[in-house]
Amino acid sequence: MxxxxxxxxxxxxxxxxxxxxxxxxxxxxxxxxxxxxxxxxxxxxxxxxxxxxxxxxxxxxxxxxxxxxxxxxxxxxxxxxxxxxxxxxxxxxxxxxxxxxxxxxxxxxxxxxxxxxxxxxxxxxxxxxxEQRHFKLWMASSAVLERIIHSGVYNRTAAELEIIRGMIPRFVQNQSVADAETLLADTGALIIAGAPGVGKTTLAQILLWRHAEQGWRIFVVDDVEEAMAVASEGERRLIFFDDFLGQVGLSADHVRGLDARLPPLLSRVAAQKDIRFILTTRDYVLAQAKMLSARLSAAKGVRSYVLNVGAYTREAKARILYNHIHFSGLTETQKGAILEDGFYLAMIDHKNFNPRLIEMLTRLEYLALDERPTRELIQHALDNPHELWDRPYRQHMSEDARTVLLAMAINGAFVGITLLKDSFVRVAMALGNTLRPSEIEARFRAAYQEIEGSALSLLNNLVHFTNPGLRDYLRSVIQVDRLMPHIVPCIETASELSECFAIFRAHRGDWKGSTPVWTAALDRVHNGGWAQRFTYLELSLDLCDEFRDQGLIDRMLAALVAIEQQGVDEEEVRDICSLLERSAMTLLPTEVETRVRSVATEAAATMLEKKAMCLPLEDIESMDEALFTHGNDQERAAIAVQSAMWTFTRSVDSDLEAITTLDDLDVFERSVLALMERRGFPADTVKRDIRWRREALEEHEPRHDPEEGYRGGGVTSHRNMSDAEIRSMFGGLRGC
Incomplete structure (x- = not known):
């Protein structure tokens, strides 16, 4: 109930x-x-x-x-x-x-x-x-929560869903939901673009939750390779990739990589109605990416939806502010500062109104960081949104709290609390702060508690920013305050190195750093066991491309030899495909590039020959595509794929037995026959087995309507309300 x-x-x-x-x-x-x-x-x-x-x-x-x-x-x-x-x-x-x-x-x-x-x-x-039209009802119901909890989502995705659950009460359904649903249904892939804070991620999260409620399995990914790995048939899957073009700035290397990897993924999504893909990015970054990449600009199978704050009617803005105040923990005095004299009207009509700003300005913990009167603080933040975090960070947080935030900024979107504490200690020492071993636990706990709720939150033992804008601000602090020369020498983990290098590449004119500093950081990551072998190899390649240093090249080649000697496991399909793609885009000397591509090609081909029995069809497809697109030995690739297909077809009966619906069988048939035709492999036996399985399924299952896969919702019509109507609405907030 x-x-x-x-x-x-x-x-x-x-x-x-x-x-x-x-x-x-x-x-x-x-x-x-x-x-x-x-x-x-x-x-x-x-x-x-x-x-x-x-x-x-x-x-x-x-x-x-x-x-x-x-x-x-x-x-x-x-x-x-x-x-x-x-x-x-x-x-x-x-x-x-x-x-x-x-x-x-x-x-x-x-x-x-x-x-x-x-x-x-x-x-x-x-x-x-x-109930369908009022989706906040079923999105927040216990039955839906139970279904999602037991749907198989885990780790990062579980944390993402819990964050969404917390923001549902404040969400205002508007035309953007219906528009995005329509575009997503057209091709299965949707890029949501807009300015920072306008609500891109929130819109994507609402779409994610609605799909989860209807039985779609949700995957939150951090790169295209991970998305490719989970974009497989057999069940309804929605893949979510937030800020896929990056938050710091657009890297030419990043665009070059997406240019090669994203279009094939979009083609796969378009061909499979049970796969959907949602990406978000900032509108100006998307425009820049399309200028740099003809393939991204002309990519088929994806629609772009630019979410602009101008699309919010006055009523929608009023409802957003109304919901945030109603569900806030603000004191009566703080509420009064907003409600008295119609100040909320000025907030609604302010040129810098956006949902992210409103979310922060109605957060009790954020207001508590500043001693100014509530109305003065809100007015200043609206007039100067770029200073939203500057005054709290520089004037009201303790030095330890600032250090915790810097440590969080170099660890990514989510990090375990223990790893964050370790980073805090190292960053504090690097910045010259005295920190005795006996003080570490108490000082970290006190610093974290100081900013918990306002800046950071803990969910499933993972710490995350309460507001994505804070992560952007801290990255700018690292640059403006010239902290990179101090922080890089204390790096010990792969995530720290990756984040710092991303910040460096976005602002490479500020501090290039000496090659030995980055090399030493890479060595600490390797020697401390903080990086899996493919992660270490990718980091090595990034640094080699940037600095063209022989010492770095030697380290990368040594890591390559280990892969050459040890081979690749079936759990590393995504990694070897990524290495093949990466090797084709490196800026290294020709002989080094050839060496990398040769090792990656042979490792992938050998795995196909020896591990095909353990690989699902989608992994064989991924490796086939990577070998023929990025490998440097087409003959070797053909032999390996032929071998894998012989192994696969000998056991195709077991794969077919696992398929329980006609729709899933259709997807399987299209994929396997397309691969066989592409590589000239005889398909008569497989066609026969598929026909037998189809006959068995048709005896028990009626044909599924292809339009039933996802149920969209209604939308409340919003208009430009008068002052009197808004005053009437907000009158109900007094004393609530």
């Missing part, structure tokens, strides 16, 4: 209106919350007037509801309704209904016309189409 805690009073009133409209099959008038003169919803037929009052008192409780209805009584009498209904999120009992009726003498309110939580849930069961 839904308790409606994730709905604002405005959401609840609209739910009540839509349920009664569906149940009575009549259009009802609705009025804004706040000073509504006792009418939320009304139906008029000739002289008869039915008045509906909605009271979202799930948190306030029965006693508060009775008091509120006693205060409503004079207004209800003045309306002279022929019938009066009360709809409330409070759970009802016969005694409570009697008390409510007694609180409203002379009002035509019958106990049967008091709809409590149980009654509203019953109406939702009778009218499921209404």
């Amino acid at each position: 839904n308790d409606f805690h994730d709905l604002s009073p405005l959401d609840f009133e609209e739910l009540v209106r839509d349920l009664l409209q569906a149940h009575w099959s009549q259009r009802l008038e609705s009025f804004g919350p706040g000073r509504d003169q006792g009418v939320d919803v009304r139906y008029m037929s000739g002289p008869h007037q039915i008045v509906v009052q909605a009271k979202h008192y799930a948190r306030s409780g029965p006693a508060a509801l009775v008091r509120a209805m006693r205060l409503e009584c004079p207004k209800a009498i003045a309306l002279v309704p022929s019938r009066y209904l009360l709809a409330t999120s409070v759970s009802m009992t016969p005694v409570l209904k009697t008390k409510i009726v007694a609180a409203m003498p002379e009002v035509p309110l019958a106990e049967v016309d008091i709809l409590g939580r149980e009654d509203i849930n019953n109406l939702l069961r009778l009218h499921p189409e209404v």
Whole structure:
């Protein structure tokens, strides 16, 4: 049963209106919350007037509801309704209904016309189409949460879903959701672009959650290779890649890599209706990438949706601010500073309004970082959004808290709390701070607690930024304050080296650093066992491309020899494919590039010959594509793929037995026959086995409608509200 805690009073009133409209099959008038003169919803037929009052008192409780209805009584009498209904999120009992009726003498309110939580849930069961339109209901329901928890998502994805769960109550459904759904349904792939803070990631997260509720398996990835690895048939999968073109700045190496890897992935997604791919990026970065890459500009199988703050109507902005205030932990004094004298109107109409800024300015923990009066702080942040974090960071945080943030900035989007503490110690020492061993635990804990909630949050033992803009700001701090020469010498982990090198490449004019400094960092990562062999090799290649240093080249070649001698396991398909692609794009001397490509080609070919029995079809496809696109021995590649296909076809019966739907069989058939045709492999036996499996499935399964794979939702129509309408809406926030 839904308790409606994730709905604002405005959401609840609209739910009540839509349920009664569906149940009575009549259009009802609705009025804004706040000073509504006792009418939320009304139906008029000739002289008869039915008045509906909605009271979202799930948190306030029965006693508060009775008091509120006693205060409503004079207004209800003045309306002279022929019938009066009360709809409330409070759970009802016969005694409570009697008390409510007694609180409203002379009002035509019958106990049967008091709809409590149980009654509203019953109406939702009778009218499921209404629940679909009000998706915050089912997105936050316990049944949905249970389904997602047990759906197989894990690690980073589980953390991502929990973050989304926390932001659902504040989300305002708007036209961007319907637009994005339509575009995603067209081709299966969607790039959401927009300015920082406009709501790109939030829109993507809402789409992610809606798919998860409907049984799609969710994968949150950090690179195209990882996306390629999970873009396989057999189940409905949604892949999410946030800021796929980078947050710091556009790297030519990055664009060159995407130029080779993204189009094939998009082609795969377009060919498989059970795979969907959502990417986000900043609009100006996407435009720059398209200028640098003809293939990205002309990529087929993907649609771009540019989300612009100008697309938010005045009502949408008002609802965003309303929800953030309602679900905030702000004190009454802080709320009053926003609500008094219509200051919220100035916030809504401010040229720098965006959802991320509003989220921070209604966060109790953030406001607590600054001693200025609430309204002064908010006004300054709106006027100078680039300074959102500058004053708290430089004037109000302790030195240890700042050090924790710097340590977080060089560790990526998510990091374990123990690894963050280790980074904190090393960064503190590198910046010249005295830190005795006996103090480490207490000082780290105190520093983390100082900024917990305002800057960082802990979820499933993973620390993450509460606001992506803070990560951008800290990267700029590292550059502006010239901290890179101090931080690089303390690097010990692969993630630290990767993040620092990304910052360096985005601002290479500020500090190039001596080659030995980066080489020493790479050695610490290697000697400390902080990097898997392919991760270390990729880092080595990045540094070699940048510095063209023989010492770095020697280290990279030594790592290559280890792979040559030890071979590749079936768990490393993505890694060897990535190495093949990377080797074809290196800027190293020709003889070194040839050596890298030769080793990668032979390692991939050998794995295909020896491990094909353990590889699923999608892995064989990935390696086939990588070998023929990026390898340097086509004859060797052909022999290896032929061998793998012989092995695969001998055991195809077991693969077919694992397929339980006709749709999945269609996908499998297209993939395997396309690969066989491409490589000239005889397919008669496989076609026969597929036909037999199809006949077996057709006896038990009706053909699935291809349009049933994903269920879109409705959208609330938003308009440009007047000041009076917004004042009425916000009037309901006082004392909530």
